Amino acid sequence: MLSPALSRPPGDSVTVSPAARRLHLRAILVDTHDDTPQRFLFEKDFDFGKRNAEGHVDIPRAREGGMDAIFFSIWMPGDYTGPKAVKRSVAMIDSVRQTIRRHPRDLLPATTAAEIRRAAQQGKIAALMGMEGGHMIDDDLGVLRMYAALGVRYLTLTHFKNNNWADSSTDTPRHNGLTAFGKDVVRELNRLGVMVDISHVSDKTFYDALELTKAPVIASHSSCRAISDHPRNMNDDMLGALARNGGVVHINYHVDFLSQEFLNASRAANKDVTSLFAEVEKQCGEDQACQILAGDRLYKQALAAGRVPRVSWEKIVAHMDHVVKVAGVDHVGLGSDFDGANMPDGMDDASFLPRLTEALLARGYKERDIEKILGGNTLRVMEQVERVAREMGRQKVRTPNSEH
């Protein structure tokens, strides 16, 4: 059903066929990873309600792109730990809630699949939260429960660095996957109805989490190693295992993860991702909004100077297509990494999203399969995760006092 707000045509950013536009606007589009909260918290003058020249997401561009639900990422660097990480997490969650409060006509807070559907019916964008990195719980299940109570609906078990209970895909293994406490975290996430997110984690952590979880898991923003062999991406065996678990990999649009050619060039130019981060941190200190915008500028400078190759947005579709072939159409979704990554040519910001629908149609995808990819699969996982939580809630409560 078309709501008045959703029937507004996309802006001039992209022209797509009427059939693609209709489908795109009818479908509930869910993006599981969006780093804009760093701008909410750190950029004093940032107005999410206005079209911005920089960055990838704001309400006008989300509307043009037909975004119906956004998982705002609660993130800080993996070496920002201890109680100060808890404090900043609380402040960042508040910044999301304040943004929602300031835009009641456009945004609706949501924590469940049903709430996303309700927001879409009202012609509003559902605003959700995911927490990108287990370090932010500061090794405390009580803190995790409070984030869940404040609306966080997935936890990415690690970020770029190992934490005290899980190994990251971009660090030297320390725990051989999940520790005993890490396994408690996964069980608690299941009980709370918070999705386990395996983006960023080491392969062993991924398999440990998968073996343990009672609910489907997600990769909130990862792509395919078969196309770009980056540890942040998933290999075909992992994709198969994720499908058997009922989970969904949400394709990340970051150029490093989309294109082997780009990855090779970027590694040659920067040695590795971390040297780029070092440069950004030198410019910005702890100001995370400055960091994302500076990172984007550095990327565009490198492109203009020809130091790195251009990557087409069509690579996103190639990754989707790969997952569909390896794992099936029920196990792929969208996890842009807008405002947290370097976008390929032609996916300059959220307003370009309708292109994906058109490209999938052009590849011969059925409309109902495209609807699954755009958001249906994520909604299904959310419903399953909610069901598991309800079932676990009916079991006897056996949590020790939280200090012990």
Place this chain on the structure above:
Amino acid sequence: MRNRGNWVFTAGLLVMAAGVAAAVAAQQAARQRDAVGPLPPVEISERARKLHFRSIVVDTHDDTTQRLLSEREYDIAKRDARGHIDIPRMREGGMDAIFFSIYIPATVTGPEAVKRSLRLIDSVYEAVRKNPKDLELAATAADVRRVVRQGRIAALMGMEGGHMIDDDLGALRMYAGLGVRYLTLTHSRKTNWAGSSGETENAGLTPFGKDVVRELNRLGVMVDISHVSDQTFYDALETSAAPMIASHSSCRAICNHARNMTDDMIRALAKKGGVIQITYVDSFLSQELKDAQEAIRDEQRAKTEEAQKACGADDAACRREAARRVREEFSARLPKASWTKIVDHIDHAVKLVGADHVGLGSDFDGATMPEGMEDVTRIPRITDALLQKGYRERDIEKILGGNILRVMEQVERVAQGRQK
């Protein structure tokens, strides 16, 4: 009396500021006191019993939360020989709604305070989750009425000390989002934005402190002026658009303690529709006890330091035990306060401002109780005593809980008007 040994659930913290040392010592004593045996049922009139159990009894200050978080053996579902609060004893005492205090010492600040606040809030959530037949979280007056009607105890939360927001309105909003329904602007030390009665400097609210009060109004969180300096009280009163509470304070006219309120303050609070929730802390009730505590304070401190010399510098347990021994020795020299003093304070406030502005804020599990108010099972005595004093039943119902529910409703209404 059985000796259950050392009973400490917070790290010993002695705040040496003049006005609070006695109170802190009393808290320490309460927390370390040996177990008492089961108490016989309170003897009260049938009329008092009916009235007490018909009324909605609300207690705005209980420090049981620290036991929930830190005491491995404590189970709120089971009758405990120690402490003042658990579900069986709340049932026996007819306590229908309890504000669990989210409290950490004023010396713990910064992000650490935020993390520990979340853990305390979580411990309340967990206690509720584990006891769904007896407890339910409540955030509004309507919630309290519904939960009580359904035969459960309403669990609410108040945050005792502005230092826990770490100078951040965002943190404050998230605490409110999690259900915190009052903020005591300070504890026993001044914050970066408000003065405390625990310090000699009578500091007021800074501009940011006034922003905190306005944000509390907008959020529908009660402004609590217990613990604050007199100037901060008057500043908050001027700033707040909603009635305020003193969650656990008594009357200076009876016991001249900085934590209590002068008659002028009580009148000003009432004039704006607020409520003073009389606290049972023995040294706030009795001038005689307070004076005696002050008379021995220096001697006790010297003796404690002497006793602690035998301990290694890092041996906190040994130091605590030494302090406990000295305290026990000195407490024998102190006069006892009687529970009837609670009624005297209630009566004083009622005579001053009427029955609409007085309530109950025990400080159970956070202080030493007067004789006859050993734990929550004793509170029906208050109802009985007020009846004997000739109070009307409907006024007693107000004091037991009606007044604080009215303030909550007013605070909620002010917030609704400010949401846009």
